[in-house]
Amino acid sequence: MRLLGQLALLGLLLAAPIFSYADSRISAYTLMSPSNQAMQNDMNLNPAMFWIMDGEALWADRNNPSNKACVDCHRDAKQSMKGVSATFPKRVQGKLLNLEGQINQCRTTRQQLPTLAYESKPLLALSTLIAYQSRGLAIAASRDSALEPDLQKGKLLYFQRMGQLNLSCAQCHDERAGLKLAGSVIPQAHPTGYPIYRLEWQNVGSLQRRLRNCMSGVRAEQYAYGSLELSQIELYLMQRANGMRIESPAVRP
């Protein structure tokens, strides 16, 4: 009997490593009510659908000095943009760019147009259209070794205390994920669904808008839109969420 017990224990110990390989990362999608989940899943109900339609109109817009629309180089976004947002941020011609940065780079260099401001309707429309084409695919964070310094800086910022509340991202989203803050469950903070339609904003918004929200939440002075710091934090978050399924455009409370 004692031997049997010891064998059983051995079996359990051998089985344990298999369970520890399971991915413990979960999306905030699981924390939402069924009705909000349905709103996200069904593009017929998802408010972000209008931004996608606006994006489709802009994709074909030739009204610029170069007379070139996105469609002229990239053809049908449904094909060419598949998997694209999954790889951002990354190094493009020596510069760390997120998706918004890449869109603006195309606009300025190929279309001779001025950059679009963060959270402006046209930029959100284009980023939502592009990110939507990666829905259902896994985040494929770039393995470029040239990204290492930015990645380390992003990680440093993630673990660094900030603001009057003197909290780091890690303290809430790593150490206390699953616990409650003011009645809401703290998510693990994986950027799987950006740009999101946030019910709070009654609007679609970028990851940078959400990060600035977090910073104001701990009473820290927010990094500017398009700043290197925000891109570095984005980079770290995407690497941390590497392999998770993209839900863009997600709905969040």
Add this chain to the structure above:
Amino acid sequence: MSRSSRAVVTLPKTAKQGEVFEIRAIVQHEMESGFRHTEQGVRVARDIIREFVCTYNGKEVFRSELHPGIGSNPLFIFYAKAEQSGSLEFKWTGDDNYLTIVKQTITVL
């Protein structure tokens, strides 16, 4: 000169005689409630859709009166009974000369 915006209507292309079918209608509109304020404390004026009407071959099937308590990008899911082939018209009217009309046909077998 009226303002308009995108509307998406979903309904089946065909239906059997007497069948009750589902219609989904969503329109792009911020539904500014009139209760929000700017950072300076100035109230943002109300600007909402006031009425939505669905007619089927000219006969009213569904109508709603909207108030500021309806959320942005108003969505209605409702039903209609298939009687004759023809067209359904969806009309949204609201503040500041807002008007959007969408038409769709249905074949009743």
Add this chain to the structure above:
Amino acid sequence: MNQRRFFITSLTTLSLSPWQSASATPSEAMQAMQRIVGNRPVNTGRIYFDLPPLVENGNLVAIKIAVQSPMTQNDYVKAIHVIAEANPLPNVVSCYFTPLSGKAEVSTRIRLADSQKVWALAQMSDDSFWRTSVDTVVTLSACTEMI
């Protein structure tokens, strides 16, 4: 710093709580229902009113209301009204049906300013009234935006 100012002023900025004006009271909600019903009696029940008891964000709350009815020329649901007790305005939406509707059922998305009781009031073709209510708790997400 200047960049931040520019982005802030280029957005329509809003106060943290969009419903700062005085909200309706239960009695105002009763008055709103009174205006619809007049002197006629109101029965309780018969309405299926699906409104989540716990709402994560009051800006967009999905609801479904259904009333069983043959929906014939002689017997159909004329209207369904939604009245909220603690919104700035009690009347949220009024939906009108005809026998051609086939079903007296509607889904839509409403705003809820606060935890409150929400009423669904149905008017039948014979001018009888039915009503039911749902109590809901409305929460706010943490780390809300500070401009």
